[in-house]
Amino acid sequence: MTLATSSASEVTDIAAPARRGSRFAEIALPAAGVFIGMALILGPFLATVIRSVLWWDAAGAALSMKNFAGLFSDPRFYQAAGNTILCGVGATFISCVLGLSLAWVVSRTDMPGRRWFEVFNLVPFFLSPYVGAISWIYLAAPHSGIVSRLLHDTFGLPGDLIPIYSIGGAIWVLSLFYTPYVYLFVIAPMRQMDPALEDAARVHGAGFWTTLRLVTLPLLAPALMSAALIVFVTSAGLFDVPLALASPHGIRTMPTEIFQLVQYPSDLGRAASFGVVVMVFTILVTVLQRRYIDRRRFETVTGKGYRPRTIALRPGARAAALALEAVYIGCGVVLPVIALLMVSLSSIWTGKVTAATLTLRNFEYVAFNYRLTQQAVMNSLFLALVGATLGVGISVLQAYYVNRGTRKRRGLVDAILSLPLGIPGIILGLGFLILAIRTPLYSTLAIILIAYIARFFPFATRTVSAMLLAINPELEQSARASGATWLQTMRYVLLPLLMPAIVAAWLMLFVIFIRELGATILLYAQGTETISVALVVLSERSSGYVAALAVIQLMLLLIAFSLFRATRTSLLQA
Amino acid sequence: MFVRITDLRKTFGELTAVDGVSLGVEEGHTLALLGPSGCGKTTILRCLAGLETADAGAIEIAGRAVFDHAAGVNLMPEQRELGIVFQSYAVWPHMTVAENVGFPLKVRGVAKAEAQRRTARVLDMVGLASASAKPATALSGGQQQRVALARALVHEPRLVLFDEPMSNLDAQLRAHMRMELAVLRERLGFTAIYVTHDQTEAFSLAETVAVMNHGRIETIGDPRSVFRRPQTPFVAEFLGLNVHRGRAVKSHPAPDGGLYVEVALADGLSVWGVLGSATPPAEGAGVLACTRKEHIGVDKPGAASLDPAATAAAHPPHARLFYGITQAASFLGLEEEYIVAVDGVTFGAIQPPRGLHAGEAVTVTIRPEDCIVFVEDEARR
Numbered sequence: 001m002t003l004a005t006s007s008a009s010e011v012t013d014i015a016a017p018a019r020r021g022s023r024f025a026e027i028a029l030p031a032a033g034v035f036i037g038m039a040l041i042l043g044p045f046l047a048t049v050i051r052s053v054l055w056w057d058a059a060g061a062a063l064s065m066k067n068f069a070g071l072f073s074d075p076r077f078y079q080a081a082g083n084t085i086l087c088g089v090g091a092t093f094i095s096c097v098l099g100l101s102l103a104w105v106v107s108r109t110d111m112p113g114r115r116w117f118e119v120f121n122l123v124p125f126f127l128s129p130y131v132g133a134i135s136w137i138y139l140a141a142p143h144s145g146i147v148s149r150l151l152h153d154t155f156g157l158p159g160d161l162i163p164i165y166s167i168g169g170a171i172w173v174l175s176l177f178y179t180p181y182v183y184l185f186v187i188a189p190m191r192q193m194d195p196a197l198e199d200a201a202r203v204h205g206a207g208f209w210t211t212l213r214l215v216t217l218p219l220l221a222p223a224l225m226s227a228a229l230i231v232f233v234t235s236a237g238l239f240d241v242p243l244a245l246a247s248p249h250g251i252r253t254m255p256t257e258i259f260q261l262v263q264y265p266s267d268l269g270r271a272a273s274f275g276v277v278v279m280v281f282t283i284l285v286t287v288l289q290r291r292y293i294d295r296r297r298f299e300t301v302t303g304k305g306y307r308p309r310t311i312a313l314r315p316g317a318r319a320a321a322l323a324l325e326a327v328y329i330g331c332g333v334v335l336p337v338i339a340l341l342m343v344s345l346s347s348i349w350t351g352k353v354t355a356a357t358l359t360l361r362n363f364e365y366v367a368f369n370y371r372l373t374q375q376a377v378m379n380s381l382f383l384a385l386v387g388a389t390l391g392v393g394i395s396v397l398q399a400y401y402v403n404r405g406t407r408k409r410r411g412l413v414d415a416i417l418s419l420p421l422g423i424p425g426i427i428l429g430l431g432f433l434i435l436a437i438r439t440p441l442y443s444t445l446a447i448i449l450i451a452y453i454a455r456f457f458p459f460a461t462r463t464v465s466a467m468l469l470a471i472n473p474e475l476e477q478s479a480r481a482s483g484a485t486w487l488q489t490m491r492y493v494l495l496p497l498l499m500p501a502i503v504a505a506w507l508m509l510f511v512i513f514i515r516e517l518g519a520t521i522l523l524y525a526q527g528t529e530t531i532s533v534a535l536v537v538l539s540e541r542s543s544g545y546v547a548a549l550a551v552i553q554l555m556l557l558l559i560a561f562s563l564f565r566a567t568r569t570s571l572l573q574a
Numbered sequence: 575m576f577v578r579i580t581d582l583r584k585t586f587g588e589l590t591a592v593d594g595v596s597l598g599v600e601e602g603h604t605l606a607l608l609g610p611s612g613c614g615k616t617t618i619l620r621c622l623a624g625l626e627t628a629d630a631g632a633i634e635i636a637g638r639a640v641f642d643h644a645a646g647v648n649l650m651p652e653q654r655e656l657g658i659v660f661q662s663y664a665v666w667p668h669m670t671v672a673e674n675v676g677f678p679l680k681v682r683g684v685a686k687a688e689a690q691r692r693t694a695r696v697l698d699m700v701g702l703a704s705a706s707a708k709p710a711t712a713l714s715g716g717q718q719q720r721v722a723l724a725r726a727l728v729h730e731p732r733l734v735l736f737d738e739p740m741s742n743l744d745a746q747l748r749a750h751m752r753m754e755l756a757v758l759r760e761r762l763g764f765t766a767i768y769v770t771h772d773q774t775e776a777f778s779l780a781e782t783v784a785v786m787n788h789g790r791i792e793t794i795g796d797p798r799s800v801f802r803r804p805q806t807p808f809v810a811e812f813l814g815l816n817v818h819r820g821r822a823v824k825s826h827p828a829p830d831g832g833l834y835v836e837v838a839l840a841d842g843l844s845v846w847g848v849l850g851s852a853t854p855p856a857e858g859a860g861v862l863a864c865t866r867k868e869h870i871g872v873d874k875p876g877a878a879s880l881d882p883a884a885t886a887a888a889h890p891p892h893a894r895l896f897y898g899i900t901q902a903a904s905f906l907g908l909e910e911e912y913i914v915a916v917d918g919v920t921f922g923a924i925q926p927p928r929g930l931h932a933g934e935a936v937t938v939t940i941r942p943e944d945c946i947v948f949v950e951d952e953a954r955r
Contacts, residue, residue, distance in 0.1 A: 196664035202651035203623050203658040203735070204678040204725060214677075218668045309625070 022485035030404075033397025037417050037461075040454035044431020045279065045419075051434045052272035067273035076252055077274070083167055083246070084254040088236030090171035091178055095231050096224060098175065098328060099182025105321040107190045109311045112318070117325050119565065124332040125180035126561040128515035130240035130532055131550045133173045134539070135336030137244065138343050138547070140164040146339055149351040165249045170242055174235045176332040181234075185227035186220055193219060195309045222293050229289040230421070233282050237424025239518035243536070254278060255426045255518060262522050268434060275427045282422040340554065344547035362548035373549050375527065376534035380514055380553075383449055383530065388509035391453045392502055395460035396495075402461075403468045404476075421458045425518030428455045433522045443525030451519045456512050460505035467501035503567050511560045514553060575634075576601035576765050577622075577733060582631035584617050591617040592628065593789035599782070604759065604766040606780035608773060610812065614789035615769045619735050622767065623658055624651035636732045652681075657726030657764075661738040663718040665710040665725075672697065672706040674721050678729035696724040699758065716747045723755070727762065736768040740775060752778060773813060777801060785809050805850070807948045810864035816921050818863045819950070820844075822855035826891055834891040835947045837863045843917045846891035847945030860950035870923035871939030872900070872912050872930070893941040900934045914938055 055064035071077050105111050106118045124132070139147045142160030152159040163169060197219065201211040217224075239255035247256050254274070261271035313321060343349050347359040366373045402414050420428060432451045436442045441450075475497065479489040495502070517532035524533045531553045538546045575598035584592040592614045599605040607615035620626040622633060624640065627648055633641040635656075640649045657678070665674055672693055679689035697703050700720040705713060710721055719739060726734050740748040752775055759766065759779070770776050776783045777797040784794040785808075793805040804810035811817045820837040823844055828834050833849040847863050855861050875897070898916035905927070912923045912930060916938055923938075930936060 194662050194664060196660040196662050197666060199623070199625050199651070200658060200660060200664040200666075200722075200725070201677065201681075202625070203654070203656050204681070205652045205655075205729065206677070206681040207650070207652050210681055214681075215666060219666070221668070 022487045026486035030397045030401035033394045034401045034413055034417070036394050037398050037457060038413075040450065040457070041416060041419055043435055044428055044451075044454065047434040048272045048275045048279070048427070048431045051268060052276045054269060056269075067269040068276075071270055071273045071277070076257065080252040080254050080257040083252060084236050084242075086167055087170050087174060087242070087253060088232045090167070091174035091235040092228050092232040094171065094175035095178040095182045095235075096228055098179040099227065100186055100220075100224065101324055102179065102328060103183045103187040103190055105324065107187050108309075109313050109317075109321060111313060111321045111325075113322075113325075117329070120329050120333065121183055121325075122180050123329075123561065124177055125184075126511050126557050126564075127177070127333070127336075128240070128517075128532065128550075128553060128557065129173065129177045129238060130244060130515070130517050130535060131340070131553060132177055132332075132336055133170075133241045133244035134535070134546060134550060135339045136164055136169070136173050138339040138349075138543070139335055140169070144349070144351040146342065146351060147335075165245055165251075167246065167251060170245045170253075173241050173245065174238065176328075177241075178231045178235050179328065179332070181231050182224070182227040185223050185230075189220055189223045199309070225289060225292060229285065233285060233422040234424075237278070237282075237422075237427070237518070239424070239426045239521060240532075243517075244539075255424060258426055258430060259521060262430065262433065268437075271430055272434060275430050278427050279423060282424075283419070286422050337554070340547050340550050343543055344551050346544060349543045362542075362544035363551075366545055366548040366552065370545070372529060372537065373531075373534050373545070376529045376531045376549070377552065379445060379528060380531040381556075382445065383452060384510045384513035387449050387452045387513045388506045390449075391457045391509045392460050392464075392506045394453070395457050395464050395505060396498065396502065398457075398461045399464040399468050400494075403465055404473065417461060418458050420455050421462075423455070425451075425455050425516065425520075426522065429519040429522040432519075436523075443528060445528050448520055448523050448528060448530070451523055452513050452516060455519050456509055456516075459512070460509055463505040463508065464498060464501045467498055471497050500567065504564070507560050507564050507567070511557055514556050514560070575599065576603075576636060577605075577767070578632075578634040579618070579622070580632045580634075582618065582621060582628050582633065584614075584621060584626060584628045590789050592621070595631075595786075595789070595791055597784060597791065597794060599765060599767060601765055602763045603782065604768055604780040606768045606770060606776035606783045607786055608770060608776040608783055608812075609786035609792075610771055613786040615786050616737055617789075619737050619767060619769050622733075623656055623735055624649060624654050655729075655732050657729065657731035657734040659719070659722045659726045659734070659736045659739040661741045663715070663722045663742070665713075665718045665721050667709070667711045669710055670706070671702060671708050671710050671713065671721055674710050675706075675724045675728050677725060678731075682729060692728055693724075696728045699727075699761075700724045700754075716743055716751065719743065719751065723758075727758075727764065730764075732765065734764050734766045736766060736770075738770055739768075740770070740772070748772075748775075755779060773801075785812060787812075803850070804864065804946060807862045807864060807950075810862075810946060810948075815864045815866050815946075816870070818865075818919060820861055820863055822857060822859050822861045822947075822949075824857065825849070825854055828891075834942055835861065836891070837861055837945075837947055839863065839919050840917050843896065843919060845894050845940045845945055846942035847947040848943060849949075850946040851949040853949065855947075855949045862948045862950055864946045864948065865921065865940060865944055867911070867922045867924040869941070869944035870914075870921050870925075871937075871941075872898075872914055872923045872925050872928065873937050873939070874928065874930070875935055875937055891942045893939055896938045896940075898936050898938045900930050900932055900936055902932050903930050912936075 052067050053063050053065065054061050055066045102121050106114045106121065111117070137145070139145050140162040141164060142148060143152070145162065145164070148159050148162055151157040151161055198211055198215055201215045206214060237255060239259065242251070242253040242256050243259070246253050258271050258274055261267050261274065342353050344362050345359065346353055346357045347361060348357055350357070398417055402410050402417070429451055432447055432454070436447045441447045471494070476489050476493055479493045480486070484492065515532055516530070517536070520530050520533055521536070524530065529537065531549060535546055535549055538549065577599040579598070580596050582592050582595045595614070595618060597605065607618060609615050617626060621628045621641065622635075628641060628643065630643045631641075632639060632643065635654065639645065639647045640654050641647060666677075669677070675697055676689050676693040679692060684692070694703065694706065697706050700723055702717060702720055702724065705717065710718065713721065719742075722739070740751055743751060756779060768776070768779055780797060782794065783797050783800045785792045785800065787808045793800055793809050800809070801813065804813055804815065807817055818839050820839040823836040823838050825836070826834040828848065833854050834846055835849050835855060836844050836846050838844040845863060850864075896916045898914040900912050900914050901920065902913040904911045906924070908926070909924050910927045910930070912925065914921050914923060914936060921938065
């Protein structure tokens with residue numbers, strides 16, 4: 001007995017420094033993740049708030065509400081706000097209808113090919129909304145759009161039938177892009193809902209539609225509300241689509257207006273005050289939604305393995321379901337990609353492809369002869385690879401802080417770390433611009449990298465947190481009880497278990513960073529253009545170059561998408 | 575018959591869930607479908623409710639065909655006028671208790687005042703009158719199951735279906751709910767079909783018990799006869815009897831017209847039993863000897879009145895007494911359960927406490943009338 005005790009203490013003595021180091025790491029690493037996250041959010045947030053109440057005149061800087069006064073007395077502010085809210089509400093409504101319907105036919109009916117559609121419905125999630133808007137210009141622009149010409153030449157309809165350069169056009173493209181968000185939010189509860197809840201309604205006398213109205217939809221309401229909020233704040237705050245579809249006809253929106261305010265002659269003060277209004281509005285909406293969800297959160301999943309009952313569609317309903325899929329996949333993926341390819345392969349774009357104009361010159365130029373596009377691809381790859389890695393790194397630490405241990409104020413930390421989820425990229429970009437404008441960081445790739453991580457790490461934290469919640473802490477406790485230090489437990493137990501979520505989060509950030517525009521547009525300088533910025537710059541020159549570069553970006557995104565499929569991780573975890 | 579199922583069949587891909595089942599339930603009676611998971615009992619219930627569509631057969635409820643494959647009749651669930659209680663309760667979390675229970679009346683367009691009155695009455699019956707305004711999920715599991723029960727009864731359906739309603743409850747609550755359900759049934763006299771894997775529930779609640787295996791009915795009858803005289807080896811094993819494989823040695827006519835069979839379980843170890851199969855086994859044929867645990871006598875040596883040497887030689891059929899060793903003993907309260915080994919053959923036995931421990935030498939007594947012998951060829955296993 002004595003012998004055993006002494007040898008045990010000997011082991012402890014040898015390992016003691018490692019253990020002390022690990023104890024330090026256990027406290028310091030997660031806290032560091034949270035600290036970095038807080039700094040990334042609060043830095044630009046406070047910079048924007050402070051800048052909004054500063055006023056420069058001959059006497060120097062002074063605290064003042066003049067920026068706000070100027071903003072609120074400008075009719076353009078009200079136009080922009082009204083149009084933006086209209087965009088958000090319209091896109092949210094259409095996305096909810098489309099997302100719910102698509103999720104339902106895929107998860108609850110015997111529609112043929114539903115396994116394939118289940119995947120295809122997600123593809124727009126991975127595409128760039130800016131490229132989507134450009135493709136829809138190629139498709140539907142007055143007189144020169146492919147569809148416009150077809151309608152004109154075949155049916156004799158007016159060539160400017162489709163008003164793509166309008167709020168309606170923006171809503172349409174935003175809806176196509178945001179439908180997968182709703183789809184992802186509702187398909188999991190739809191699948192995992194105890195089928196007995198609906199069966200009980202049927203047996204007790206409710207027909208199909210009554211059951212849908214009184215039982216199914218109310219049960220999905222919390223998930224649908226969460227999705228609707230995310231879609232509303234992010235679609236309304238998206239810079240890409242209004243830039244392509246609203247600006248050309250002088251239609252003002254919030255993101256394009258802020259962009260204009262920063263352009264020469266810039267009025268950073270007023271831009272900042274606009275930013276503060278947007279941030280306050282976003283936070284208010286989020287808080288209200290949280291209140292609603294907290295009141296109505298209920299368990300519809302009992303944890304049992306259910307075989308969801310699939311509904312046998314009658315021939316008419318089956319045709320309708322397939323038509324819905326065809327319209328969505330057609331408008332969201334197939335037509336835009338066809339348009340991009342046609343334009344990218346034409347030397348001059350006239351609305352149709354002819355043998356005389358067919359060429360690979362656009363690709364050759366963009367890939368080999370043009371410094372801007374070459375630089376842009378390199379920059380985007382660098383930002384996506386490094387940004388995704390750093391972002392996932394801090395997100396793992398944050399997820400651990402929020403979900404493990406007994407740290408105080410976890411709820412508050414979680415709430416603050418989730419803030420950027422709703423803050424538009426251009427607002428965060430503005431914050432970093434204000435922070436960096438007179439520092440060496442200004443006009444470097446580093447500031448863009450920081451802005452990307454700040455804007456999007458909560459997506460990764462969410463994904464990792466969801467998986468961490470599902471991992472029983474006893475698995476780690478067993479490792480600790482078996483003698484592993486905290487660092488060893490992380491390395492040998494927790495990180496391997498979290499790997500699917502880590503991979504999913506990394507790919508998600510990669511995709512987002514490859515196509516990001518809103519957070520970049522205020523921060524780029526000569527030499528730090530990204531692919532999306534190059535697309536904007538080129539759009540004033542040649543549609544062939546734009547399309548060719550967009551195809552290259554599309555390839556990168558599709559590679560990430562297929563990797564996503566290959567890792568078999570589920571987006572549903574996010 | 576109030577409910578009549580005729581030659582019902584249902585397959586899921588390769589799996590035959592229901593394989594030609596016919597049965598009937600009289601008005602005001604309860605039929606229990608008893609069997610292990612995957613035996614097809616829940617599928618029959620879901621076909622009755624219209625939640626699954628059978629591949630063949632017919633179902634008639636209260637004189638109306640609700641399903642008839644040949645005639646192309648298949649009523650929607652809501653057209654069948656039923657009530658159902660699920661294992662998961664399926665109480666709607668977004669409604670209050672009263673809204674849950676009042677749902678069948680609401681969708682039938684019953685006037686509000688009338689619906690409230692009837693809801694209140696049923697809630698009172700299940701002892702939840704005071705909880706009616708609470709959100710349904712604020713209740714405990716047992717209370718939620720009462721809500722589900724009230725919801726299944728409020729519209730006075732022609733037939734109430736129970737799909738393992740007690741499986742999610744703990745043992746004590748289950749016993750309590752069983753009694754309550756029996757009282758309610760006595761009072762309201764509804765017709766019910768009750769799916770369960772718990773024999774106590776089946777025997778205590780039903781007039782008729784059908785034991786199912788692999789989509790077929792193994793045996794059907796009143797609880798007492800099903801329990802007392804298992805009709806097949808599967809039923810014997812499902813009811814918890816010892817089932818031993820052996821060879822028929824010889825047979826002897828029994829006074830009641832049946833047949834005694836001597837079964838060799840191992841070298842020098844044979845027991846007499848009563849033939850349960852229709853045809854007698856050939857000499858040396860494989861048979862199964864089934865004995866109820868409560869009927870295996872376990873005693874300290876010398877306590878039993880029989881002498882092993884004498885019983886081995888006794889002829890015609892006689893109780894047999896063997897020497898064995900207890901391998902395990904567990905205290906159950908009023909009884910003790912033993913596992914005893916006799917010449918390498920182990921028996922489970924439940925006896926009033928004898929104070930035996932593992933590893934003790936004991937005598938084991940088996941009487942012919944407590945042992946049922948089945949010819950193995952007949953055994954579908």
